[in-house]
Amino acid sequence: MSRINIKRGATVWYFPDGYLPQKVNSGKMEGHEALVLLNTHETIAHVFVDFYFEDKPPVKGIEIHVHPERVLCIRLDHPEEIGGVVIPPLCQYSIRVRSDVTIIAQLGRLDTTQTNMAYYTTMGFFENT
Template sequence: MGYGKNVWVFPDAELPPEGVNSIPGHESIIITNTGEQDAHVKITLIYTDREPADDLVVEVKARRVRCLRTNEENDFGEHTAVMGEQYAILLESDVPVVAQYGRAETRTVAFYTTPGYACEK
């Protein structure tokens, strides 16, 4: 049995712009699967002024971690984050996982991570 929850919500996502010394900002979702089964995670992006994007699914292998950069087309495809756009991220996994959100906030030269709100379906 793995640790974690099946549902995670990150209400404050925003790809920050280039900051001090031309350092590019970035954000990511980090998903850890401590269990013995591969996790299939549906990602829904919830926006302030348009319909949600709910067609992203990623796999996190058993006993592995996966980092998804929101500004990387390889990770988010057509839903790659747009600089400065406010949105929220909903993760729904078929097995328990642990997830966190990280942002390199280069306007103030800071990096922070935060666990999301976690619950069962």
């Protein structure tokens, strides 16, 4: 059986609308944003994440490894998962994701600040370099 060489995803992804929801203690669900990275290759993906802000300099080059043929969900309200970067709630920011192999990247947000909580995911703008 021969293998088909298919590009899976892209090497650079952009998410311009980051905005962590305010934390509230009204239920079991915790408001957050998450960056989800899928590596369908048989080799590790070396990923670098850059954060851009409205009112301060960017934080660049946070290295993350996604194991072969695995998905990694990174909570953006957990600094220990993003190289110690603290993103305060209600702070506008953007993300650039760069990888040495093609990956799939997605951003998700769970907002629990209202009785009818809102959850959405979005695919970013991508390019191959």
